[in-house]
Amino acid sequence: MSKMIPFYEALLETAGLTVTSDGCVSIKTSKDSKPMTMKGKRLVLPTREHQSNPSPDTKIMFHPLVENVMRGESDVFERFRMAINGRMNVVFGTIVHTLLQLGTSQAEQHKLTPEQSEFLSKVKNADEKTLIALKKIMDSLSATQHQKLFVSIFLKRGGTVGDKRYARVGVVHFPFYNELKKGDPELHGVKLRVKDREALIGLLDYILPEQDIAGVYNRGSNSTLAPSIDALMQAVKAIAAPLNDLIVRFEGILPDNLLINADWVEQLDNLDNDRELLAEIRSTPMQPGNEGTVPGTEAEKQQQAANTQTAFTAPAGSSQQQGAPVVLGAQRPATPPPATPGWPAATAPAPASSSAPVRTSSGGTDFEALVRSKPALQQAVGWGGSHGWNPGQAWQQAAPTRASLSNPSGPVGGGSWGGNAWGGQQSSWGQQGGGWNQGGGQWGQQQVRL
Amino acid sequence: MHQFVGNGMGDKFRVRQLVMVETSGNAQQYRRPYETVVTPGVQQLVMDRLDPKQTVTPASLAGVANQFIVPSAAPEKAVAIPYGWEQRRLRFMMLLDHIGPAGVEITQVITGYSEFFDPSLQGSIDPHMNFYVNSTMALRRVVARTAIGNRDYYNVADAAHVIVDNAWENVHQSQKEFRMRPADVYSTMTRIHLDQAVNADMNDTRTLVTQLPQKSWRRNANTTAYASALFENYQTAMKLDAFGQTQDQILSQARGHSVEQSVAQDPFMNAINKIRGSQNGNAFTVHDLLRLDPHAMDDDIALLSYQGQASPINPGMGNNTFFNTGAMEVGWGAANQYTQIATILSHSIPAIMVESAIANIIVHCTNRNEFRQPQVLVSGMRDFPSMAGTTIDMTQFIEKFKWRVANEVLNDVSFNNDLDYAFNLKLDLLGDSIIEISMSGGPFESFTLPSFCDALLVPIVTNNDQRALQVASDFTSLFDSVLNSNDIAPGASYHGQSGANWGQL
Numbered sequence: 001m002s003k004m005i006p007f008y009e010a011l012l013e014t015a016g017l018t019v020t021s022d023g024c025v026s027i028k029t030s031k032d033s034k035p036m037t038m039k040g041k042r043l044v045l046p047t048r049e050h051q052s053n054p055s056p057d058t059k060i061m062f063h064p065l066v067e068n069v070m071r072g073e074s075d076v077f078e079r080f081r082m083a084i085n086g087r088m089n090v091v092f093g094t095i096v097h098t099l100l101q102l103g104t105s106q107a108e109q110h111k112l113t114p115e116q117s118e119f120l121s122k123v124k125n126a127d128e129k130t131l132i133a134l135k136k137i138m139d140s141l142s143a144t145q146h147q148k149l150f151v152s153i154f155l156k157r158g159g160t161v162g163d164k165r166y167a168r169v170g171v172v173h174f175p176f177y178n179e180l181k182k183g184d185p186e187l188h189g190v191k192l193r194v195k196d197r198e199a200l201i202g203l204l205d206y207i208l209p210e211q212d213i214a215g216v217y218n219r220g221s222n223s224t225l226a227p228s229i230d231a232l233m234q235a236v237k238a239i240a241a242p243l244n245d246l247i248v249r250f251e252g253i254l255p256d257n258l259l260i261n262a263d264w265v266e267q268l269d270n271l272d273n274d275r276e277l278l279a280e281i282r283s284t285p286m287q288p289g290n291e292g293t294v295p296g297t298e299a300e301k302q303q304q305a306a307n308t309q310t311a312f313t314a315p316a317g318s319s320q321q322q323g324a325p326v327v328l329g330a331q332r333p334a335t336p337p338p339a340t341p342g343w344p345a346a347t348a349p350a351p352a353s354s355s356a357p358v359r360t361s362s363g364g365t366d367f368e369a370l371v372r373s374k375p376a377l378q379q380a381v382g383w384g385g386s387h388g389w390n391p392g393q394a395w396q397q398a399a400p401t402r403a404s405l406s407n408p409s410g411p412v413g414g415g416s417w418g419g420n421a422w423g424g425q426q427s428s429w430g431q432q433g434g435g436w437n438q439g440g441g442q443w444g445q446q447q448v449r450l
Numbered sequence: 451m452h453q454f455v456g457n458g459m460g461d462k463f464r465v466r467q468l469v470m471v472e473t474s475g476n477a478q479q480y481r482r483p484y485e486t487v488v489t490p491g492v493q494q495l496v497m498d499r500l501d502p503k504q505t506v507t508p509a510s511l512a513g514v515a516n517q518f519i520v521p522s523a524a525p526e527k528a529v530a531i532p533y534g535w536e537q538r539r540l541r542f543m544m545l546l547d548h549i550g551p552a553g554v555e556i557t558q559v560i561t562g563y564s565e566f567f568d569p570s571l572q573g574s575i576d577p578h579m580n581f582y583v584n585s586t587m588a589l590r591r592v593v594a595r596t597a598i599g600n601r602d603y604y605n606v607a608d609a610a611h612v613i614v615d616n617a618w619e620n621v622h623q624s625q626k627e628f629r630m631r632p633a634d635v636y637s638t639m640t641r642i643h644l645d646q647a648v649n650a651d652m653n654d655t656r657t658l659v660t661q662l663p664q665k666s667w668r669r670n671a672n673t674t675a676y677a678s679a680l681f682e683n684y685q686t687a688m689k690l691d692a693f694g695q696t697q698d699q700i701l702s703q704a705r706g707h708s709v710e711q712s713v714a715q716d717p718f719m720n721a722i723n724k725i726r727g728s729q730n731g732n733a734f735t736v737h738d739l740l741r742l743d744p745h746a747m748d749d750d751i752a753l754l755s756y757q758g759q760a761s762p763i764n765p766g767m768g769n770n771t772f773f774n775t776g777a778m779e780v781g782w783g784a785a786n787q788y789t790q791i792a793t794i795l796s797h798s799i800p801a802i803m804v805e806s807a808i809a810n811i812i813v814h815c816t817n818r819n820e821f822r823q824p825q826v827l828v829s830g831m832r833d834f835p836s837m838a839g840t841t842i843d844m845t846q847f848i849e850k851f852k853w854r855v856a857n858e859v860l861n862d863v864s865f866n867n868d869l870d871y872a873f874n875l876k877l878d879l880l881g882d883s884i885i886e887i888s889m890s891g892g893p894f895e896s897f898t899l900p901s902f903c904d905a906l907l908v909p910i911v912t913n914n915d916q917r918a919l920q921v922a923s924d925f926t927s928l929f930d931s932v933l934n935s936n937d938i939a940p941g942a943s944y945h946g947q948s949g950a951n952w953g954q955l
Binding site for chain 2: 053225283284
């Protein structure tokens, strides 16, 4: 019984992705699913079948548990981290908007229990204009404009959490909250009144406490197996616990399918000691796309640039487009001999073909146990149209790939969280559907699946 | 035996035996170059094994090397051979006596393959058909005076693959290949900082595979020997480091310690190239060979075996069957543990065979026993000295072979026997090698490798410059971690770039 593949499936589900029965990764949409691609290649799990038929020209395997610590972030890991960021912001944004909408609509507040009503004191001065301002700001948010996000997770190589040093640190930032705290009259081009700002800050504090304390949600890893994925998911766990806690508290008000799957927690916490998992990992070699880039090289710089790219523009030309190659060492004769008869020409190559309790410093509860006790919640998809949120066809679009950027004739996906998170491109939430409240698709139905 | 005659360009050559066997074709073969995967656990393991003050030997890294440097599981490239893998061709093994200008006699073993095979009705072969040299080996006979009289000893003076890009056109061609021999890795290390600064294609002609043949020690295909050579030569360069030397100067010294024998130093290839009037290439024709030794194709010297013809030739331990084309194609094309281990076995063990003077061997290896310890059983073999007409006691060589296979290969592929395995190996340096693998109690999967042309498949050649750079970069980091410091804080050892962020705001 494989342990690694279910672990990977759980990780991907947390990122808002789904795995088909044949081991292919897809982006969940309201009606069906769209293939998840990277650089034109289908993302797949390293199942026995895919390892036997790797087809490196058409497939790329998700295998972050084999990590080269000497290298930078791999292509696969980078895209996964961006998908995780996308999913966390979808959840965070939905909660913020729903609660503010509820806080400004007295007609619906009678439904709240005393425990649920606690948040009303945080938004007591908010009104319809506050809600409008929030929607305007959210319409301007972009998956790749990290400085605008509710929450942004990145990885740091060699850092400290508290007074302990770690090989990898998952760093959690709250850019939206920090911008509000600056007190500027405008936020991302939207004018905010003092009471708007105070209401939003109060609400954010209620949803995820201690955002103003630097590094409180950072988590580190000294795993001897795969410190990067461990640090990233430990950081996810740190923020998912209070968020899931809140989602459960507002059951019936917040969509059930916002719950963040955490079936991976137990295995993650036992990553270095699970010998069965270790044997399986050792039996699954490193796969292309997971190697990581050489630190400091142009490849890594390009990758980091892609991470923070803010304009929907083609990336800098590939190395092959930079003119004459740089030649080191002695040159060969100007007139080379022709290829040996019988051998193919050099220009025509033949390509190869958890049940552990989850507690946080903020007193988060055992959200996993809660999720597990409600199978219906785990399987829920879609949350109807009554909430009115709609970033258009977000997540439904096939991810635009880097290949499509450098090849205009190729398929170019529209702006979407799916595209943003995995395509490394800029576009805004709601771009496709014309805004958070427009279009026919339902946000929750499209990308949030627990 | 005939006298030394012919046009050896100053040297004397005598072809003692030329065995040519038809092979009706092979499945598509793929290149799987080395790749480094340094996990934190492995990094610590290497640091524990290597003492900066002690000399590094292959035994130092036995059981560890394959955990951080392995042939890639995913095939990098479908390897080309003249007229395709389905082409009928001859594989050959030539025993050649050579007396150099200094009067020292050595026996060379040349192996390779022809570009095609299309015999005449009388069974003659095309005198202009190219034979490609795959590998060369030199056996040196040493006479020792002992209390019981003179005794002959043989040692392997040189055993190398011949690396050449027969499709080479010029430095501007789109598909280029790069060498990753230890000396080449040091060269690549000196340009890592350039790649960090220059956004362009890097054509480092120091490591390009061109039409000029280069030799690569067969032991470079054994990961344990390869990794230990990289550590040892760097360590030696550091010891000889004059005060104030730069890293580049240390790497140059390390490169000097790693230099391999050149083709110009290879008696046979040097003579053939002179006969052909060219310094290029690894090919010769029957016509060229006859100029080297007019008796080379005499009936008692040149033995030809092809399909439909009864032949006394027995180069493959009585297994003169012909491989069915395409039968193993799916297996070699996979990117899983089985193909990775098959690749390791098919390269590492022949490297040990050559150094033990073994031409072909049947080996059974397993750790399916009470104490889960590696067991190596040899059930048949043939050695090079006996093929050269000398019978010697091979006992010590077989024992050495078994010990090295267990320690340098089996412990590595099994993660020090954490993984259960059973291997049945029928390895023939002059023909096809058949490898049967069973892991964790699973069924046996079979792989067939054309060993007669394994220079095309060596893991020290890649067509991906980034891969060469990555291997060099990872070894640089390991040198820093292991040899340059004894006190590494967690995290700080990760390429010394503490604080580098990914996806930072």
